[in-house]
Amino acid sequence: MRATVEGTVIAEAPESELVRIEGNWYFPPSAVAPGALTESPTAYTCPWKGPAQYFDVVTPEGTRKDGAWSYPDLKPSAVERVGHDFAGYVAFSPGITVTA
Template sequence: MKAIWNGTVIAESNDTVVIEGNHYFPADTIKKEYFKPSDTHTVCPWKGTASYYTVDVEGETNKDAAWYYPETSDLAKAIKGYVAFWKGVEVTK
């Protein structure tokens, strides 16, 4: 799977985990040069507290376009530290 934004592959993995229709990429498969930590946090009742990254490619910024769970509930252990995308990031084969 590939995550693409602004014409650039920002993550690529053969080992994503799909939950609720979202592909979660292992943290070591994202291209860290495109990711900046965000102060945004949200809470999912069954997964835990999500943290976000802002994606920056070729001078274009997509605020909070990626999220991950640094710590998860027992039900979501499979995605602990994995990164998922939205806000126009295309996830494709």
């Protein structure tokens, strides 16, 4: 699977390493291209996953504000609900293309 912005690869990993939650593909942190994400101050807490960390997606074409997010400190019930520890995995907002 590959996440791209206007042809620039942001993340890439085999589908078997990703987790699909609520229609979003979550990539393992090691799959994200170095320098592609910078932390955003945007705050959000999911009722069942916990606090999110948003990221701006940085490419040669520009920056997509809050184009990605992650849950670094999952609630234990989130791991049970999904059946996989996805702490730190990264998902992408609309505008970032995720393809097989």
